[in-house]
Amino acid sequence: MTLRELCANHTALSEADISILERAACTLELISDLIAGDVFIDCMGRDGIAIVVAEAKPRSTRSEYAGSVLGQQALIDNEPAVYHSLKEGVPMHDIKAVTQENITVSQDVTPILNEKGVTIGVLIGERNISRQVLLERKFEALSSEWPDSPADESLTGAIMQQIRETNHRIKNNLQMLSSINNMRMRRSQSPETKKRLLENTNMLLAVASLHEMLAQEEIVHTEQKISLPVLLRKLADGLSSLMDNQQRVEIRLECDEVFVSQQRAIPIALVVNELLTNSLEHAFPDGSGNIRIVLQKGNLLSSIVVHDDGAGFREDARRGLGLKMASMTVRDRLKGELIIRSEHGTKATFSFMT
Structure with missing residues (x-):
């Protein structure tokens, strides 16, 4: 069946939306050859289950699929990034998925929008990571077979103590760099230079504060994991303590x-x-x-929303160094996208793997 027939039979998309998807589908073979992997377009069906409406296989390398998956469903448990991108309208990168032929792949997913900015489908690029997953499972199996030792508990305690000491040293080094920045700022005659140095100083102090928090025992879970609610609470309390005495801003956590x-x-x-x-x-x-x-926990992806009821978001704020760094951090280290929009104030959302 053609993309138009599949969309007409299984989705609630308009003729105009289907035409946009048809134009996107014309590029799939080129994209497939470019990334040397299988490429698809999925749309949300009327029954709330995503369906494959277009596909392309690379011509220069072997496809990971024995046959066509056109018209087949993509289940949320197997392809969580597809559903997240369809729902939130944000790109997702390097997210593990299981194909209709039971192959483990890594997916890059990006939304396809209509003229109104509504997500009408997603473009998916895949690469096989079955070998990587097999090695991970072998390693886990070997780890589980390792006999328990009476010294395990004391060894874990020693490791945790070493981690805390390392975080403490990092904090001290960052504070020293911040002091150097402050000296340069006081000597500078340029307002623009002072502004940039102040931004750098604030960022250094923010990272130093984080390492100071991580050096505190109550934040670290027994499995050497960090409790995000505790960390976020300490972060909010720390910023609240720096507020001007005339500021009356309440920070609430859910x-x-x-x-x-x-x-x-x-x-x-x-x-x-x-x-x-x-x-x-x-x-x-x-x-x-x-x-x-x-902070909302998901099976694979969790999300954080920071929402104020203030004056709203100014688009020129995106050019600031801080928000640029935040967007880069979400994209490069959390494999997601930072979405900021005016919605009864300013609402910022990003997701991450858990």
Whole structure:
């Protein structure tokens, strides 16, 4: 069946939306050859289940599919990135999925929008990671067979102590760099240079504060995971303590219990720190308002929303160094996208693997 027939039979898309998908489908073979992988377009069916409406296989390398999957369903448990991108309208990168032929792949997914900015489908690029998954399973099996040792508990305690000491040293080094920045800022005669150095100083202090928090025992879970609700609470309390005495801004947290590795906790906290700082500095001209931090746990992807009820988002703010760094951090380290829009104030959302 053609893309138009599949969309007409299984989706609620309009003729105009289907035409947009047809134009996108014309590029699939080129994209497939470019990434040397299988490429698809999926749409949401009337029954709430995604369906494959277009596909292309690479001509220069072997496809991972024995046959066609046109018209077949993509299940949410097998392809979570597809559903997240269809629902939220954001790209997802390097997300594990299982194909209709039971092959483990990594997916890059990006939304296809109509003229009104509504997501009408997603473009999917895939590559086989079955060998990587097999090696991970073998490693896990070997780890589970390793006999328990009476020294395990004391060894874990020693490791955790070493981690805390390392975070403490990193904090001290960052604070020293911040002091050097401050000296340069005081000597500079250029207002623009002073502004840039101040931004750099604030970022260094933010990272230093994070490492100071990570050096505290109560944040680290027994499995060497970081409690995000505890970390976010300390982050919010720390920024609240720096507010001007005339500011009356309440920061409220609504958090599911989520534990992540330190490697993931640091970029998450950096992004939240920047979003909170941005709201505190720009959202409330009269000095009063509310900020909500919502942490929602998902089976594969969790999300964080930072929403203030202030003056709304100015598009020129995207050019600021802080938000640029936050967007890059979400894209490069969390494999997602930072979405910021005006919605009864400013609402910023990003997702990450858990």
